[in-house]
Amino acid sequence: MKFLRNLVASIFGTFIALGVIFMLFILIASLASESEKIEIKNNSVLELRLKGVIKDYAPKSENPFDEIFGFNDGKMGLNEILNAIHNAASDTNIKGISIRVSGINGGIAQTQAIRNALSEFKESGKFINAYADLYDQKSYYLSSVADSVFINPYGAIDFKGLSTEVLYFKDVQYKTGVKLEVIRHGKYKSAVEPFLYNKMSENNRSQITSFLTSIWNEMLQDISKSRNKSVEELNYIADDLLARNAVLALENSMVDGGVYVDEYTDKLKIATGTSSNDDLNRITLKDYISIGKGRKRSSATNKIAVIYAQGEIIYGKGDENTIGPELIINALRKATDDKNVKAIVLRVNSPGGSALSSELIWRGLELASAKLPIVVSMGNLAASGGYYIACNADVIFAEPTTITGSIGVFGVLPNISQLADNIGVNAEQVSTNKGASYSVFEPMTDAFRTVTQEGVEQVYTTFLERVAKGRGMLVAEVDSVAQGRVWSGVEAIEKGLVDKLGNLDDAILHAAELAEVTDYRVRNYPSYKIDFEDRINSFPFMKSKEKLFLEELGEEHYKIYKSIKQLSTLKGIQARAPFMLDIN
The missing domain is CATH 3.90.226.10 (2-enoyl-CoA Hydratase; Chain A, domain 1)
Structure with a gap:
């Protein structure tokens, strides 16, 4: 009986301690949020880093506990990103955009949508600059929309054309004795092909080649327009990996300069009219969205419902x-x-x-x-x-x-x-029917x-x-x-x-x-x-x-x-x- 009483007391004590810690977390988070009020200063640069997972729709919970414990972190809504870029075009405090991405945790269509929004932003007359130590293909595709693209003097661009890899498991099934029985309709239905064959079928190779080529051509046309280079030139650069280091990238006009990040910051200061002795005013995309710039304001009564199926x-x-x-x-x-x-x-x-x-x-x-x-x-x-x-x-x-x-x-x-x-x-099976x-x-x-x-x-x-x-x-x-x-x-x-x-x-x-x-x-x-x-x-x-x-x-x-x-x-x-x- 004494043991049970001590056990119950320990459990209650643990819950009380957790409750006190929980309340302290809330108090600290509340104080932190009050002390870190976000504001857009004059002559600011909106900085796009796109570190989180990009989802078409990533609603943030209004529950304060979710914000405290980070349930709203690690994701960005494409709709909010696009709205923020749209709002920045008419925001008098925003002088331009700085793209700082080395990798994009989103699809090519999402990347193209952001790129198109940036292209529209340029019509406002404001500048867009881009910088990275290393560019992968999606980040370069996005960054190529900028007025000027910069790279670390010892950086590189992974510009080689699109590819995909499919793994095949037929032999693994044979060796382990564990297999998947597949019944399908569709000679191109390749979702289950890895469990049927040891290598890619010609039908699957044909369809993958077709849509990869179509997507790659779309990307090349966009880059061609921004960088004033022909599609043929870009394919030649991809074939021979002629952007694999900063020197080659500059020689082939894939970038506008090889500079260190501090030198890039100096260029942003010049673009915003900021004194070299003063700090550059920056606001991250995440912070810009957090103060309501990820929404389009309207008092209209009529509504268009957007239902996200993702x-x-x-x-x-x-x-x-x-x-x-x-x-x-x-x-x-x-x-x-x-x-x-x-x-x-x-x-x-x-x-x-x-x-x-x-x-x-x-x-x-x-x-x-x-x-x-x-x-x-x-x-x-x-x-x-x-x-x-x-x-x-x-x-x-x-x-x-x-x-x-x-x-x-x-x-x-x-x-x-x-x-x-x-x-x-x-x-052995036993059944009542056949x-x-x-x-x-x-x-x-x-x-x-x-x-x-x-x-x-x-x-x-x-x-x-x-x-x-x-x-x-x-x-x-x-x-x-x-x-x-x-x-x-x-x-x-x-x-x-x-x-x-x-x-x-x-x-x-x-x-x-x-x-x-x-x-x-x-x-x-x-x-x-x-x-x-x-x-x-x-x-x-x-x-x-x-x-x-x-x-x-x-x-x-x-x-x-x-x-x-x-x-x-x-x-x-x-x-x-x-x-x-x-x-x-």
Whole structure:
């Protein structure tokens, strides 16, 4: 009894101590926030560093505890970045922008959208300069929009053209006795190809070459315009790696000077009219957004609803990182029930996922389209299930560098029958009926494969019909550009899968035109709420299993682990783009 009493007392004491520490954290954070009031000084430079993960939509929680414990850190919303650059153009305290990026944790389409916003910023007459010790291809692509691009005298530019690498696991399955049974429709459906072959199929090589070339050409055209160099010259530089060091980069006019960071700061002082003896006034993009510059102010009554569908499509609720039918359908319902919402823009950034969930979301959009115009804006990726949920919109916009299409489906089932044989495990089944069934301990039967293939074919046929209806095409026409093939945004226009090239703002403007409104404001959906368990798991000292694996395995090995894990946990028939497509 005494032991129990002491145990209870210890537990209560621990909770009291934690409560006191918690209150001290709040007090310190409150004092810190009061002492660090952010202001934009005269003759300031807006500094773009883009260190966080760039998401199309990264809403910040209004819960003060989330801010204190860093739940809002580590991510940047593309919409806020673009709005901040737009606001800086008319901000009298901002004299110019300094781009300071060596790597961008975002996709090429997102990078292009930021670059286009910077290009528009230059029309204000304000300057843009860029500096880095090292540029990778995405950071150079972004920075090349600047009036002047500078590099460390001993720096380098990784300018070599786009490439991607696909890992194949067929032999690993044979050696371990653990394999994935794959049933698919779509000769280009390469998401499961690594588990079927030892090397890349010609169909997959063809499609990857096609869209990589399309995206690369788009990047080259933008760089060509900014740097006043022909596409042919840029390809020659990429082929021979003629920007691999600062000297070569300067000789080939890829940069405007090799300087140290202090010398670069002096150039910014000259550009802002700051005395060499005074400190340069800077404000980071993050701070600029934090004081409200990441929003467009409007008092209009009419609203355009922007619903963000970002991440893998799953069956269930969904959250900020995944697309669930419950969350999206609820957002659609809220938008259509609001009498001030005049149109909906669905922003899609997804490789797809659950075919059933894609169908549920498609149905929700079909019902919403009977009430309001719907326009789709595609981000980095709107493929397979991501295209499924987009296909019935009134108008579809894609970025030129968007990856879309991949109209095809597959199913995968784990099988360890060979491993069971190797270690001497025998599984015996007893059933009341003779219908085809499946056991991971037995080879897949022909009867079960036939039944599952019928399911895959049914989903594929439905997918084709949905696209044909939404795009005003014949089913046969859709099938000719489907088969799981991936297209760039530019290619998708030619194939009739997309209507227009443009960014999210273009899509919003078009939605307003369809709704016949000129004065409007944007309302973002859905709203995300973090439950208590998620908050606890997100504490800095409560590392997730995924983060621990990343630290232990390293980024490259972690990608392999994650790809295998994703495939091994799939449920139901999938409408999904390739997992392991990492363009660099």
